[in-house]
Amino acid sequence: MSLFYVVIFLPFIFAIFVPFIYKLFTPRIHTGWFVFLVPLSVFLFLLQYIPAISKGNTIFYDLPWMPSLGINYTTYIDGLALIFGLLITGVGALVVLYSISYMSKHREALHNFYVYMLLFMGAMLGLVFSDHILVLYVFWELTSISSFLLIAYWYQRKSSRYGAQKSMLITIFGGLAMLAGLIMLSMLTDTYSIREMISKANVISSDSLFLPAMILLLLGAFTKSAQFPFSIWLPDAMEAPTPISAYLHSATMVKAGIYLVARFTPVFGGSSEWFWIVSGIGMITLICGSVTAVNQKDLKALLAYSTISQLGLIMSLLGLGSAAMYFGDGDASTMYAVAVLAALFHLINHSTFKGSLFMVVGIIDHETGTRDIRRLGGLMSLMPVSFTLTIIGSFSMAGLPPFNGFLSKEMFFTGVLTVIKYPVFGMEAFALLVPLIAWVASVFTFIYCMILVLKTFLGKHRPERLDKVAHEATIGMLIPPIILASLVIVIFFFPNVVSHNLLQPALVGILPEFAETGGIDVEIKPWHGWNTELFMTVGVVVFGALMYRYLKKWSLFYGLIPQFLILNNIYNQSLKLMETISLKVTNRYMTGFIRDYLVYIFSFMILVLGVALWLSNDFSFDPSNDASISLYEGGIIFLMAITALSVFFANSRLTAIIAVGALGYLVSLLFVIFRAPDLALTQLVVETVTTALFLLCFRYLPELRKEISRIRFKMTNLGVSIGVGAIVTLMALSVNNHRLFDSISGYFEGAYTLAGAKNIVNAILVDFRGLDTMLEILVLCIAGLGVYTIIKLQLAGREKE
Amino acid sequence: MKPNDVILHSVTKAAVVIILTFSIYLFFGGHHNPGGGFIGGLSTASGLVLLYLAFDIETVRTNIPIDFKKVAGFGVLLAIMTGFGSIFFDVPFLSQTFGHFDLPIFGETELATAVLFDVGVALAVIGTAITIILSISEDG
Numbered sequence: 001m002s003l004f005y006v007v008i009f010l011p012f013i014f015a016i017f018v019p020f021i022y023k024l025f026t027p028r029i030h031t032g033w034f035v036f037l038v039p040l041s042v043f044l045f046l047l048q049y050i051p052a053i054s055k056g057n058t059i060f061y062d063l064p065w066m067p068s069l070g071i072n073y074t075t076y077i078d079g080l081a082l083i084f085g086l087l088i089t090g091v092g093a094l095v096v097l098y099s100i101s102y103m104s105k106h107r108e109a110l111h112n113f114y115v116y117m118l119l120f121m122g123a124m125l126g127l128v129f130s131d132h133i134l135v136l137y138v139f140w141e142l143t144s145i146s147s148f149l150l151i152a153y154w155y156q157r158k159s160s161r162y163g164a165q166k167s168m169l170i171t172i173f174g175g176l177a178m179l180a181g182l183i184m185l186s187m188l189t190d191t192y193s194i195r196e197m198i199s200k201a202n203v204i205s206s207d208s209l210f211l212p213a214m215i216l217l218l219l220g221a222f223t224k225s226a227q228f229p230f231s232i233w234l235p236d237a238m239e240a241p242t243p244i245s246a247y248l249h250s251a252t253m254v255k256a257g258i259y260l261v262a263r264f265t266p267v268f269g270g271s272s273e274w275f276w277i278v279s280g281i282g283m284i285t286l287i288c289g290s291v292t293a294v295n296q297k298d299l300k301a302l303l304a305y306s307t308i309s310q311l312g313l314i315m316s317l318l319g320l321g322s323a324a325m326y327f328g329d330g331d332a333s334t335m336y337a338v339a340v341l342a343a344l345f346h347l348i349n350h351s352t353f354k355g356s357l358f359m360v361v362g363i364i365d366h367e368t369g370t371r372d373i374r375r376l377g378g379l380m381s382l383m384p385v386s387f388t389l390t391i392i393g394s395f396s397m398a399g400l401p402p403f404n405g406f407l408s409k410e411m412f413f414t415g416v417l418t419v420i421k422y423p424v425f426g427m428e429a430f431a432l433l434v435p436l437i438a439w440v441a442s443v444f445t446f447i448y449c450m451i452l453v454l455k456t457f458l459g460k461h462r463p464e465r466l467d468k469v470a471h472e473a474t475i476g477m478l479i480p481p482i483i484l485a486s487l488v489i490v491i492f493f494f495p496n497v498v499s500h501n502l503l504q505p506a507l508v509g510i511l512p513e514f515a516e517t518g519g520i521d522v523e524i525k526p527w528h529g530w531n532t533e534l535f536m537t538v539g540v541v542v543f544g545a546l547m548y549r550y551l552k553k554w555s556l557f558y559g560l561i562p563q564f565l566i567l568n569n570i571y572n573q574s575l576k577l578m579e580t581i582s583l584k585v586t587n588r589y590m591t592g593f594i595r596d597y598l599v600y601i602f603s604f605m606i607l608v609l610g611v612a613l614w615l616s617n618d619f620s621f622d623p624s625n626d627a628s629i630s631l632y633e634g635g636i637i638f639l640m641a642i643t644a645l646s647v648f649f650a651n652s653r654l655t656a657i658i659a660v661g662a663l664g665y666l667v668s669l670l671f672v673i674f675r676a677p678d679l680a681l682t683q684l685v686v687e688t689v690t691t692a693l694f695l696l697c698f699r700y701l702p703e704l705r706k707e708i709s710r711i712r713f714k715m716t717n718l719g720v721s722i723g724v725g726a727i728v729t730l731m732a733l734s735v736n737n738h739r740l741f742d743s744i745s746g747y748f749e750g751a752y753t754l755a756g757a758k759n760i761v762n763a764i765l766v767d768f769r770g771l772d773t774m775l776e777i778l779v780l781c782i783a784g785l786g787v788y789t790i791i792k793l794q795l796a797g798r799e800k801e
Numbered sequence: 802m803k804p805n806d807v808i809l810h811s812v813t814k815a816a817v818v819i820i821l822t823f824s825i826y827l828f829f830g831g832h833h834n835p836g837g838g839f840i841g842g843l844s845t846a847s848g849l850v851l852l853y854l855a856f857d858i859e860t861v862r863t864n865i866p867i868d869f870k871k872v873a874g875f876g877v878l879l880a881i882m883t884g885f886g887s888i889f890f891d892v893p894f895l896s897q898t899f900g901h902f903d904l905p906i907f908g909e910t911e912l913a914t915a916v917l918f919d920v921g922v923a924l925a926v927i928g929t930a931i932t933i934i935l936s937i938s939e940d941g
Contacts, residue, residue, distance in 0.1 A: 677835035681827075685843040689930070696937060756899030756913050758833035765837065766915040766922070767897040773918075774880045774895065777925035781873045784929030788870060791936045 002061050004075065007045045008129060011122035014038045015115045022111035031110045032100035039092035039121060046085045053082050054501040056508065065135070076131040076195055079505025083344065084128035084252075084259055086502075087351050091251040092121050094480035098359050099243035101476035102366060113153060117244070120146035124252050128259055132192050133182040140178065140220070143256060144171040147248050151240045163236035166571070170223050170233045178220025178260070184213035185267070198266040198512060205271060214268050217260070218277060225257025227315060228285040231308045232567045238300040242362030245300060250307050250354035255347060258311065261318050262343070265510045270325030272425035279319025283437050285312025290444035294451065294551075295558045299361045299371040302448055303354070306397065309441060310350050313412060316438075317343035320415050323424045324511050332422035333513070339418065340510050342411030344503045349396065349404040349491065356484035357393040357452070360386050363473040363481075364456065368466045373451065378461025383472045385482075387457045392485040398449035398544070399442060399537060404491035406537075412438065413533040439536055446544030447551070454548075599720055606723040609731060619730055620737045632673050640666045653698055661691035678761045806855070813855035820848035828923055832911075838919035842926030849931055858938065869935065873928025880921030883914060 014035070022031045052059060063073040077085075096117070103110060123142035130136040144167075152164035186192050188207050189200040197204070204210055221227075226234040237249050248254070261278060268274040289309025296302040321340030327333035363386050364379070365371045380387045392403060399409030416435040423431050463469065472478075491498055508514050547554070589600070613619050643663045650656040664687030671680035748760050748768065757763035765773050828841030852861050884895040899913035 678837065678840065681835060681840045682843070685840070685847065689843075693937075755897060755915065756832075756911055757915070759831060759835065759837070761835075762831045762837040762919075763915075765839075766918050770884070770895045770897065770915075770918060773922060774877075774884060777880060777922050778877050780929045781877045781925050784873055784932040785870065787933045788936045791939070 002063070004061050005063050005073070007042055008075075008125050009122060010042055011038055011118040011125065015118040015122070018114045018118065019111040022114075026110065027105050030100050030105045031114055032096055032103070035114045035118065036093060036096045036100070038118065039089045039096060042125070043086065043089035043093055046082065046089060049077055049082055050501050053077070053079050053505045056505060070192055071134055072132060073126075073135050074131040074193060075129045077129065078509040079502055079507070080259070080262055080344075080509040081128045083348065083502050083506050084255070085125060087255075087348065088121060088124045088128070088252050091247060091351055091355050091484075094355065094483055095243045095247040095251075095359075098246070098362070098477060098480040099241070101474055102243055102362055103241065113150075113241070116146050116149040116153070117247070120150065120248065120253070124256070127256060131194050133186060133194060133197075134192055136194075137175070137179050137182060140224075140256065141172070141175050143253055144168065144175055144224075147171070147237070147253055150244045150248060151237045153241055153244065154239070157239065159236075160239040163233070163239040167233040167237050170230050174220040174223025174230065177216045177223075181213045181216030181218075181220065184209050184216065188213070194263060194267075201267050204267060210268075210271075211273060214271075214274060215277070217264060217268075218281075221257035221260040222281060223257070224260070225254050225311050225315065226285075226308050227257070227281050227312060228288055229567050231285060231289065232571050234308055235301050235304040238298075238304050242300070242358060242365060245303075246355050246358030246362065249304065250358050251351040254307060254311055255314075255351070258314050258318065258343075258347060261315065262340075262506075262510050265318065265322050265340075266325070266512050269322035269511070275319055275322050275326075275425050277319070278322065279316045279434075282312045282314070282316025282319055283434065285309065286316060286441045287312075287437050287444075290441045290448065293448040294444055295555065296448075297373050299364065299373060299376075299452070299456070300358075302373075302452060303357055303361060306445070306448060307350075307354060309445065310346070310354065310397070313438075313441070314343045314346050314350070317346065317412060317415050318510075320419065320434075321511070323422075325513060326424055327422070332418075335418045335422060336415075337507065337511055337514060338411060339415030341499070341503055341507050342408055342415050344506050344510075345411060345495070345499070346405075346408035348498065348502075349408045349488070352484045352487045352491070353393040353396040353403070353405060356389055356481040356488070357397070359477075359481040359484070360389045360393065363477055366477070367468065367471055367473055369468040370466060373455045375462075375465040376456045377459035378457070380457040382461065383457075385472060385478055387453075389478075389481045389485050390453055390457065392488050393481075394449040394453045396488045398446045399540065402489065402492050404488050404495070407492060407495050409442065410533045410537065413536050417532060435536075439540065442536075442540045443544045443547065446540050447548050450544065450548045451551075595717075599716060602720045602724050606720070606727050609727045610723075613727075613730060613734065618738065619734050621733050622737045626736075630673075633670070636666055636670050636673065640670075657691060657694045657698060660694070661687060664691070676761075678759070809855050813851055817848045817851055820844060820851065824848060828919065829916075831919065832913065832916065838922030839926055841919075842923035843930065845923070846927050846930035846934075849927075850934060853934070853938070858935065869928045869931040871928070873925050873932060876921045876924030876926070876928055878921070879924065880918050883918045883921065886914070 018031065018035065021034050025031065025034075049059065059075075059077040061075040061077075063075075065072050096114075099113070099117075103113060120143060123139045123146055126139035127136055127143060130139060148164050148168040151167055152160050154160045185197055185204065188204050188209055189197045191197060191200070204213070223230040234249055234254065238245055240248070265274075286309050289305050289307075289312055293302050293305035293309060296305060317339045321336050321338075321343060324333045324336035324340065327336065361371060364376065364383070367383065368376065368379070370376065396403030396405035399405045413435070416438040419434045420431045589596075640663060643659050643666065647656045647659045647663075650659060664683065668680045668683035668687065671677075671683055748764055751757050751760045751763040751768075755763040755767040757767065824841050824844035824847075827836035827844055828838065829836075831837030831841065849861075849865075852865075887894060887896040890896075895918075897913065897915040897918065899911060899915070901909055901911050904910045
């Protein structure tokens, strides 16, 4: 096993030891210090791949898991995987560092916290480095499960459990859909490897399963990445501790869907469906998320909606960029490829600024006791470092210089403007709409960024509204956001370091056509000159500022949105509705009456047999081969019919019992006539015994319930019983005329030579098929012991009372 | 006043002997004629039931001190053991064999291992039938 796998699985391995470490060192040393080493060392380990990756190489590893099924943990490290790997471990290390100060070592169950977190980290690493789709799926679900555990970390709270359940339902739904999509893909290409699928992309695109596989796969990606309309779980996931929100719900897990879309772009990209769905849903998510974020009163909810909107932005860029595969070569292709580059760039930028913003919000929550915008204000002088960090994060998110968000926002505008320049896939009619949506969404983004900064830190400080006396956080809590915020600035000034080393290799991974031309060489510059993108940004700032100024007036419009249009209400109502309907349905057929269940069973039998008989057209009635009916046989059958009918019309139970006994004796007479002496003897004795037992039961019926009445007539019962009788008769008649082989009874006629017995029946019972007899007497014995046990236990119970 | 069932007692004493003899005949005749372990066992049980009917349970129990649950278990065990017996002769489980022997009194007689198996069947049937009837009657 290569060292690589040891490092990748390090979080899992270390998770085993966390509880022991917790037991051993709490409360002397915070468990987080030990955990901190894990992401840090993985991060440092992954850094060594950068030189190779930036040269355009890829690295291949293979770890057998279930080789006989072709399931191995194969790894293909390219730029895309490495970006995610570095983000996961880098942000992971910072989040652990942050959590050391955030999570109290005295009050919190830290062993749970860090085990879940390491589980998540390992799952996420496994996910991004996996080349095998089923292994990818395993890690995918593992991230869902660990995220579920983390959201419900404070499981005493109802809202935590609600949020955890919601995210679980939605992401697992998507995960299962994705599994179906992946299986379809593997059926189409006859391989589990993503690399090989990409090389067979033309096979996939010409198949009829192309669209179903794509939609199912995208369901997985959209649910995980909180795209419209599956975005509703993300705001509720904010019930998790803030380090978790920062890590899972801004920087890593929500980007798993982005990763999936990017990873499968070479397979599906270039088709109009992929282009439309991915960029369309991305656009909708972008605009919905940013508009909703403005109306939030809780800082974390605001950040959650802003995350949704930013994810929509990245997703739409990926969708737009897939058009590069349609053009193949040339100017348009390069222009669209820039969109993919922008998506990757914004992915990194978003992780940095959103991570730091979440941490700052956590600090505010931690130091003032509230996250409600209406209660906060005037914290600028009290928390100057947090204020600076918020400024950096928010302005980067709003897309202002000198922060990295500005660069990716400009590239985003370039991407959407490309649509006007090179319309594809019937885009002409909507070409203007794309930049317009992007611009409007950016205006709203600007507004909520301003809310975040100004409403929290400016204005009047009102200590009476806060639970605690506000003050600056400890240095330990401030270091991680400071590192992230400084990255925000560093990336702005040196974007090409990131671009050359990581983004462009990743781009080649997403758009393999560019591998031959050596990738595209786009110099990311802060200053483009006076181009359209810059004017759009100026417009965003001007309009955003104006709208923020008059926020109070127009925000009333939010109240006009009808309740039934809010996705959350739809989710809640449909969940409730599903429960009520299934309860009603279940209560309707699960009545608890054996009679009803028997009706189901028999009706089903009639249905299945009848339909089978009808469809196979096998019913036949041919009496020519049958033996003739003698007077005795006819007479006995007639008597049997009369006794059987008299059971139904008997007024008292006693009559019915006697009639059943008579029926049994008639059957034994029939055996006599059909020359079965053994059967006749046995039937006679057994019938006597059962009749005696029936009488016994009758004798001990409780007095109160004793009702001597006729069987009540019920139409359903009549229909079902006639149906069963008819169907069995029809089957028997058909079977009689479908004798395909001769009987094997000829063999048993040699019983005397084979078994030394002249009685063939007995020879079969004890010799030829002795095993049946052996087990039958076992059945008999068990029945006897059963009767004994029931009665004795009942007696014992009675004595106890 | 205690009912006087002397006729019943006398008839029972005679009848039970006949029934038991007949059931043994049925059992051994089963190899070549109608009968066998199951019928033989059931008719033995019916003879015993007649005894229980005529006399009371305690009287019969003191005279026939047998735990019929054990009889049933032993019967099943015996049937299974005959199955395992065939394994010692390197033939499949439950293989039966037979042979003709010249015995001192009976003359030429056919002996079959199947009879042993049938004994198991008969014992299981007797044990089960009596167990069921006795437990129910004790309950009432």
